[in-house]
Amino acid sequence: MLSRLSTRLRTSLAAGLAALLLLGGGAWWLRDHMYDAQLQAAESEAKSQAREISNNFKYGQQLKDKAQLPYLVLGNDGQLVTMGGPLTTQHLVGPMPTLVPHLAPDDWQTVQRITIGPVGTAAANRYSGRTFVAMGAWSPLLEKDGYQPRAGTNPYTVYVLATPFAAEASLRTIDPVLRTGVPVAALLVALTAWVATRRALRPVDAIRAELAEIGEHRLDRRVPVPPSGDEITRMARTTNATLDRLERSAAQQQRFVADASHELRSPIAALRTNLEVSLAHPERTDWPAATQEALTSVERLQQLTEDLLFLARGTHPAAAGQLATVDLSAVLRELADQYRPALRTRLVLRVDTPEAVLVRGSRIRLHRLVRNLLDNAKRHAATEVVMSARQTAYGCVVEVRDDGPGVPPEDRERIFEPFTRLDEARSRDAGGSGLGLAIAADVATRHGGSLRVAHAPRGARFVLELPSA
Template sequence: MLSRLSTRLRTSLAAGLAALLLLGGGAWWLRGHLYDAQLAAAESEARTQAREISTGYKFGQQLADKGQLPYLVLGSDGQVVIMSGPLTTQHLAGPLPPAVPNLAPDDWQSVQRITVGPAGGAAANRYSGRTFTAMGSWSPLLRKDGYQVKPQVGPFTVYVLATPFAAEASLRTIDPVLQAGVPAAALLVALMSWLATSRALRPVEAIRAELAEIGEHRLDRRVPVPPSGDEITRMARTTNATLDRLERSAAQQQRFVADASHELRSPIAALRTNLEVSLAHPERTDWPAATQEALTSVERLQQLTEDLLFLARGTRPETAGRPATVDLSTVLRELADQYRPAFGPRLALRVDAPDEVLVRGSRIRLHRLVRNLLDNARRHAATEVAMSVRQTARGCVLEVRDDGPGVPPEDRERIFEPFTRLDEARSRDAGGSGLGLAIAADVATRHGGTLRVAHAPRGARFVLELPSA
């Protein structure tokens, strides 16, 4: 249920609930602390008042109301001598409190709990509270209700009642404030959280709206970057960087499709022209030659289709298969045995490979990489193609060299792009589709290596670096 609410509403509810719990706990603590402080003050006042009354009795002062708190005095026989303040004899509920022990010293004190109020009435325990006692040793003259009474000699017990009335009055004063203030403060926190979250999410809404406007054909647009420099700013920059990559990828895809269409159109057009001319003039057609031309066009279409399919499959990790240990020396020797008959007497093929150079990867793809480099070298070489592989401290290095015209420095990065041909290699009759080096660079990258064109005194020198197994 809560997951369906908006982010700002969930945040506001969470902040309001947290504030309500925190403020409610604080209010409860403040209420208890205030009540305990008031009770402590009343108990301290009761103790002081009990000592003053006891001292007065001890030195023969006349009985009189003394102090603000209600009190009563018991004689040595345990009977009430005087009861002051709002207390009267009918207010006592239950048995009388005990008198002071006969053997108690003059400074004897104790804490008792007595209950006052009409016995058995509804107001019983009305004045219930903590009481403090003090003891006076004798009194020569006592007065009660304005009349002189028989002097009493002996200990007197003084009880002063520490009532909770002041504490309860303070709670009655503060309770309405807390009951109204705590919910109001929690509501204010929730409202401030709503406003702060709305303001914080405003750039996010702007980013979302801009992303909704960006379609397949409007990848040049970018989301606004707020100047705050916080997480939302970093998210906007990351989003724009992702859009940059998408735009470049879309442009590369469009260029790739256009180049592929152009490459496919040429052999298809040649094949169609050849067939149309042959059908229009069958009596003058050299059918074996026409068939050979058609077969050449079909082979070119087949090669181009295989290259396109290889690049398309290369983008899916599941097509690579499980990596295995591959011996590059064996790969070079196998390809040399396959290509020597095709080189003929015009070209020489030299192979320099140790007994074993191991790497981790796909044997099929690494085989395709070296074959593409060998095909490229064979098309441009004048008299010789050389292949070598060696182990190094960081991995292995494979080189394919030829003695052809070479690659200009300004074109050494561009030739690894799909359908790229240099001016000297524009002719499509040589069999190149413009995808061989792109496929080789893609395979090298997917194996954690690099493929580059290095400097050579003569011809082209392709260097492949791969990590060791």
């Protein structure tokens, strides 16, 4: 149920509930603290008055009930001798308080709870049925008025009641304030959280509105970045970075589709022209030659289609379940054996590699990678193509070098883009689709490696780096 509420409302409710709990706990503590403080003050006053009454009894002085706390005086037989203060006619409920023990010190005192029974006057009814904290002090018996204490008897025992009336009055004063103030304060906190959350989420609403306006053909727009430097700012920057990548990806996709359409148009146009001419003049057509030209165009279409599908559905080798230990030395030697019979007589293919250079990946894809590099070098080499592989402390390195015109430094990154052909010597691409190096770079990246064009005194030098098995 709460998950259906807005973030702003959930935050406000949580803040209000937390404030209610904290303020309620604080109010409860304050209430108890004030009550205990008032009781302690009453107990201190009762102790003082108990000592005063005890001294009065000790010296036979008359007690003044005016402005005094309620008190009890017990005789040595445990019976009530007198009650003073507001208590004069009522009786006690429950057991009698404890008498002063034998041989008690002069400063003996005790604390007990005394329950007062019902009284006859309205003024004293406030003591009826209540429990009071009583402070006891002792007073030695005086030999006067013809009273002689017996040996071993107790002196008088004086109890003064520490009444809770002041503490209860303080609670009656503070309780209405707390009952009203705590909910109002919690409500104010919730409203403050609502306003603060609304202001904090205002940039998010702006980002959402801008994202809603960005469509397939408006990827050049960016969301506003608030100047606060907080999490929302970082989210906006990340969103803009994602939009940058989407824009580049969309542009690259559009360019790829346009280039693919252009590349497919040429063999299709050649095939159609060849067939139309042959059908228009069947008697003058060299049908074996026409068929061979059509087959060449079909083969070029097939190669382009395979390359496009390879780039479109390329996945990480681990995701495709194709991981295995591959010996790159064996791959290089196998390709050399396949290509040597078909090479021009002036072109020499050399392989410089140790017995084994092991990597982890897909043998089919790595074979395709090296074959594309070899096809590229073969087309542009003047007299020699050299392939080498070696194991290093950081991984495996494969190099394919040719002695052709080379790659200008400013084009060493661009040639790995699909359908890229360079000017001058490398523009005379005999049968290349413009996808070979793009596929090679894609395979290297998906194997956790890299493919680059390195500096060479002559020709082109392609360096493939892969992690070791």
